[in-house]
Amino acid sequence: MLVDTGSCERSAHVCHHKRSEDGCADCKVRLISVCSVLALPELEELEALSQHLALDKGQALFAQGQAATSVFNVIEGSLRLTRLLPDGRRQVMGFALPGDFLGLALQERHSVSAEALGPVKTCRFGRQDFAAVVAAKPHLLASLHERAGYELTLAQDQMLLLGRRTAEEKVATFLLSLRDRFARTGHTSVTVELPMGRQDMADYLGLTMETVSRMLTRLDRAHAILLVPGGVRLLDPARLERLASN
């Protein structure tokens, strides 16, 4: 049931109770994941079906079009969800952060590819197994459905952004939304970590890498943000909000 026994090497402090740390009861993302709606006995039932799965930077969790044999809870790290056009143009559909569930829709095939942006830990379930549990627990289905509804409004936000916003607005909106998402997982900070590269941001925002870079330096020179290695410090969130304008 547990994979990645090397997981403790990577964390900053030593593990004193490895056994229980892998259980759902101690799961770091339990309270923000779909599992939050489950009572303890149900949790144990699900735990019996779960496996931990770790990925390194760049590794794919699954690919677009592939039969969906598994679904996943993201425990740690972040992933890029992409679609590819035959000629190589790419659209990043979103980024999955800890607490997110991959395979919400329980569909037969994955509609996107998922690749690790850095070291990632996930909790894996067989799709059929998971679907059977869901079928037996309407409140879990309701929770999935609620998340799907939320995803749908996020997708709508993104369509509005892609269709009707300028490059500068896109970048400002992106930084703010990333800050807000990190805030929901507990990390409240003026410095927003950017686990993805410029090209990923560009493909998410419907821009080129160069334009993203230019907009970031423009915001930096305007003292709205401060570019720091691996992230951005939001110096003037109010100005960003004004740029994002809604």
Added chain:
Amino acid sequence: MLVDTGSCERSAHVCHHKRSEDGCADCKVRLISVCSVLALPELEELEALSQHLALDKGQALFAQGQAATSVFNVIEGSLRLTRLLPDGRRQVMGFALPGDFLGLALQERHSVSAEALGPVKTCRFGRQDFAAVVAAKPHLLASLHERAGYELTLAQDQMLLLGRRTAEEKVATFLLSLRDRFARTGHTSVTVELPMGRQDMADYLGLTMETVSRMLTRLDRAHAILLVPGGVRLLDPARLERLASN
């Protein structure tokens, strides 16, 4: 339970059995709507909670941000689903056709506005009533969830289109996808009806009205399509497919 007693005036032939035509058993979209998963007794239960509601061209069914008191099945006609930016920029998130369900996510507030593109007939349910029925019928929830998953992949298609496709590709893709959607409701034809205006298409595709018009005339002059009043005849679908390229 029945509204719009004038409905027969608009249809081509005379009604012989008005009573039953308003019932779910004779509903034109039952087999393609969420109701298709319901058995007859369940259908009657739902029917008791339903009202028919008709709209004229331009009328709003609900507005973005409004508390969602009702959810709807579209029976006839089509609607435009939009989001507005404070400065007036608009993004059309989609078009609802007969058989579509509005309010899938059962959320507290509507995330978009819905406006009739022409005469529309809907089947209305109180959201709370409907939610109660759903809570009691897991297979109905599963059906809603499946539709939500489908909507999510449509939204992803649209994000890819908005972010990474050229104007010509956008228009070609739009015409083909509209043809396919009409095909699913039974209307198979080389001539695709365009119930929306140029501005609506533009706001759906992230373009201006002028660009949409130019691309349509370009395709027309290339003999890929033929512009006809109120629609488009697809003369060379293969060429369009090539332009849409996936």
Added chain:
DNA sequence: CGGCAGCGTTGCGTTGGATCAATGCACGCG
């Protein structure tokens, strides 16, 4: 230590689609 590989930034010319401005065209109405 030097070289080189992988990002990110910057400058500069190009361009696809936006913008502005007529004009066309179908309709409903006095």
Added chain:
DNA sequence: CGCGTGCATTGATCCAACGCAACGCTGCCG
């Protein structure tokens, strides 16, 4: 019928973002 109103088309110009190429930085490895 002639006029007005609302949409669609077309043409002329503009500009935001793209594409390309050079350059910079950082970390890795021989």
